[in-house]
Amino acid sequence: MKRISFEFFPPKTDQGKEKLLATQQKLLVKNPAFFSCTFGAGGSTRDNTRDTVNKLREQHGDTAPHLSCIGQSREEILELVNGYKEAGVQRIVALRGDLPSGMGYAQSEIKYADELVQLIRQETGDHFTLEVAAYPEMHPQARSFEDDIAHFKRKVDAGANSGLTQYFYNADAYGYYMDALQKIDCDAPVYPGIMPILNVANLLRFSNTCGADVPRWLQSKLNDIKDDDAAVKAFGEEVVTRLCERLLAMGAPGLHFYTMNQAGPNLRILDNLGM
Numbered sequence: 001m002k003r004i005s006f007e008f009f010p011p012k013t014d015q016g017k018e019k020l021l022a023t024q025q026k027l028l029v030k031n032p033a034f035f036s037c038t039f040g041a042g043g044s045t046r047d048n049t050r051d052t053v054n055k056l057r058e059q060h061g062d063t064a065p066h067l068s069c070i071g072q073s074r075e076e077i078l079e080l081v082n083g084y085k086e087a088g089v090q091r092i093v094a095l096r097g098d099l100p101s102g103m104g105y106a107q108s109e110i111k112y113a114d115e116l117v118q119l120i121r122q123e124t125g126d127h128f129t130l131e132v133a134a135y136p137e138m139h140p141q142a143r144s145f146e147d148d149i150a151h152f153k154r155k156v157d158a159g160a161n162s163g164l165t166q167y168f169y170n171a172d173a174y175g176y177y178m179d180a181l182q183k184i185d186c187d188a189p190v191y192p193g194i195m196p197i198l199n200v201a202n203l204l205r206f207s208n209t210c211g212a213d214v215p216r217w218l219q220s221k222l223n224d225i226k227d228d229d230a231a232v233k234a235f236g237e238e239v240v241t242r243l244c245e246r247l248l249a250m251g252a253p254g255l256h257f258y259t260m261n262q263a264g265p266n267l268r269i270l271d272n273l274g275m
C-alpha cells in the first residue's frame with residue numbers, strides 16, 4: 001500500500017481556517033497517512049502553525065507541524081517541541097528553513113536540519129516520527145550533488161525516519177537520487193513531493209526561488225496556454241498524473257502532495273491513479 005500525505009500552509013484569516021478544515025474533510029476520503037502544516041521562516045507563523053495543527057488534529061490525529069530551526073533559539077525550538085509532545089503530536093517535519101534576506105544564518109544556534117533532528121531526538125527520544133526534506137534536483141545552496149546526498153544521510157543518521165522531496169517534474173531525477181542514496185548505504189524511504197499545476201506565473205516564480213526545474217518542453221507548452229485557466233488545469237493534471245505513475249512504477253513508496261490548501265486538483269490526480 002502506497003503512503004499518501006497532504007501538506008497545507010497556515011491560513012491567515014478565520015475564513016481561511018474554516019475553508020481549510022473543509023478541504024481536509026474532502027481529502028480524508030483518500031485515507032492519508034498524515035497531513036502537515038508549514039512553518040514560516042524565522043518563526044513568523046509559530047503560533048499560527050501550532051493553532052492550525054491543533055485544529056486539523058481534531059479531524060485527523062496524525063497532523064504534523066513543520067518546524068524550521070533557522071532564526072530561532074534552542075529554547076524557542078525546545079518549547080515548541082515539548083509543547084507538541086504534550087499535546088500528543090506524533091510527527092514533525094524537521095527543516096532548516098530559509099531566512100528573509102538580510103537576516104544572517106550565522107546568528108542561529110541550530111544551523112542545519114541534521115542538528116535539529118539530533119536536538120529533537122536528544123530531548124524526546126523516539127516519541128516523534130521525523131520527516132526531513134530531500135532534493136532530487138539538489139538544494140540550491142548545496143556545494144555539490146554528492147554533498148547534498150551526504151547531508152541527507154546525515155539527517156537520517158541523526159534519527160530522521162524518512163524524506164519528503166522538493167517538487168520536481170522530471171521522474172529521472174528521483175531515480176538518480178535514490179540510486180545515489182543506495183550507493184552510500186542510505187535506505188530511508190523518500191516520498192516524492194507532488195505539486196499540481198494550477199497557475200503558470202505562480203509556478204514559474206515559485207520554482208525559481210526554490211530551485212525546482214520546470215523543463216523547457218513543459219514551460220513552452222504552459223506558456224502557450226497560460227491565459228486559459230481550464231486548459232492549464234487539464235494539461236497540468238495530465239502531466240502530473242503521468243509523473244506520479246512513473247514515480248510509483250519506479251518504486252516510490254508513496255506521494256506527498258503540496259495541496260496549496262485545495263482539495264480538487266489533488267483528488268483528481270489520485271482518482272486518475274486509481275488510488
Ligand code: FAD
Nearest residue numbers: 038039066095096097098112113133139141142164165166
Ligand atoms: P538542510 O537539510 O539543513 O540543508 C540546507 C543546505 O545546507 C543544503 O544545501 C545542504 O546541502 C547544506 N548543508 C547541510 N549541512 C551543511 C554543513 N554542515 N555545511 C555546509 N552545508 C551544509 N521551508 C520553510 O521555511 N517552512 C516550511 O514549512 C518548509 N517546508 C518544506 C517541506 C518540504 C517537504 C521541503 C522539501 C522543503 C520545505 N521548506 C520549508 C523549504 C526548506 O526549508 C528550504 O529548502 C531550506 O533552504 C532548506 O531546508 P532543509 O531542511 O532542507 O535544510
